[in-house]
Amino acid sequence: MNTPSTPPGPGAAPVRIGALVPLTRPGWAEAGRHLLAGLELAAREADEAGGIGGRPVGLVVRDTAADPARAEAAVDELAGLGVAALAGEYHSVVARAAAARAEAAGLPFLCSSAVLDALTDRPADRVARLAPAQSHGWRIYADFLLAAGHTRVAVAAEPSLYWASGSRLLRERFAARGGAVAELDLRALGPEALCDALAADGATALLLLAGYPEPIVPLVRAVRRDRRLAGVLIGAPAGQPEFAGWAAALGGDGAAVPFLRYLPARFGPLGARVAAALRERLGEEPSFVAYEGYDTVAVLAEVLRAHGTDRARAAAAWPDVTVEGTRGTIRFSRASGVSVWQWAWAPVQVADRDPAAPGRFRVLRAG
Structure with a gap:
């Protein structure tokens, strides 16, 4: 953020930024709460640094509830309200709908x-993204499993574009290195039947590509209690164990479940300061999603300061962005196979909760 200057005056009209956030079910509301905390903190700090051309940042928040149609309607509404830009969203399928509309x-x-x-x-000029592309993060996750000796894994998947994409990436990565991925359809298998299928398959790791808390929580409990599966690693690459709700629901059963998170090995001064502020705002340890929210508004505020609030000029500025974020210097480019302007890349970690202290995280691999 800029050096603090005079905050905007009370009569200045806000520069409105639309914020798409899952705040109610079936959206992952816990992730949405962290995302919103980061967005709001960065907006407040932008105002403390003088706002945007002397005008305050006005976040206009809409709850997507993990519903693509609801997100599309929100984009239409926000565009009609005259927002200068759009920020946020956690769920990939919802963000895809919103991106097309934007x-x-x-x-x-x-x-x-x-x-x-x-x-x-198709390639988009108006859309940019902070989170690493799935192919980047999930290949790092696959390499972690392979390096740990898991050459045959099973994925328990629900039907969705996101989970299907993840399954395909894992199959390709394992096949390229002589491994194999078996697929278990959660539409047909309850917890007990899943355990039977996993025991018969002989896979040494089970990756849960499904919704949280249902059906993931009962599946984790069932596998942990099945003696036939005592040596099977449970993994959740989409990041569910990052959140406090996971530990509250599963306790020790939720430890030693590797997942992906997008955090550096250690924060610099900005990240450390934002971490403290987010911790106070949330009343708990902030997740990587909270930092993504903060960095989103930090970038948009700088773009709108430098290029004005005209939408076309702001969107044309993606390749010129250089902003110090909480997790590194943010620049956008065209990454291979990615259809939007992309920060390549945010730091990636494979982490889990420590069985000796489930409130503590262990970093197992970084990329």
């Missing part, structure tokens, strides 16, 4: 957390 409306959209490589069907 591109069609000529509305700059900085996506905070969604990871689908094909966030739009």
Whole structure:
């Protein structure tokens, strides 16, 4: 952020930024709460640094509830309200719908957390993203498993574009290194039947590509209690164990479940300061999603300060961005196979909760 200067005057009209956040079910509301905390903190600090051309930042928040149609309607509404840009969203399929709508409306959209490589069907000029593409993060996760000796894994998956994309990436990575991935369909298998299928398959790791808390929580409990599966590693690459709700629901059963998170080995001064402020705001340890939210508004505020609030000019600025974020210097480029302007890349960690102290995280691999 800029050096603090005179905050905007009370009569200044706000520069409005639309914020898409899952705040109610079936959206992952816990992730949405962290995302919103980061967005709001960065907006407050932008105002303390003088706002945007002397005008305050006005976040206009809409709850997507993990519903693509609801997100599309929110983008249309926000565009009609005259927002200068769009921020946020956690769920990949929802962000994909929002990105297509924003591109069609000529509305700059900085996506905070969604990871689908094909966030739009064709190359988009108005859309940029902070989170690493799924192919980048999930290949790091696959390499972690292979290095640990897991050459045959099983994925328990629900039907969705996001989970199907993850399964495909894992199959390709394992096949390229002589491994194999078996697929177990959660539409047909309850917890007990899943355990039977896993025991018969002989896979040494089970990756849960499914919703949280249902059906993941009962699946983890069932596998932990099945003696046949005592040596099977449970993994959750989408990041569910990052959140306090996971530990509250599963206790010790939720430890030693590797997942992906997008944090550096250690924070610099900005990240450390923001971490303290987010911790106070949330009343708990901030997740990587909270930092994604903060960095989103930090980038948009700098873009709008430098290029003005005209949507076309702001959207054209993606390749010129250089902003110090909480997790490194943010610049956007065209990454291979990715349809939007991409920060390549945010830091990636494979981490888990320590069985000796489930409130503590262990970093198992970084990339």
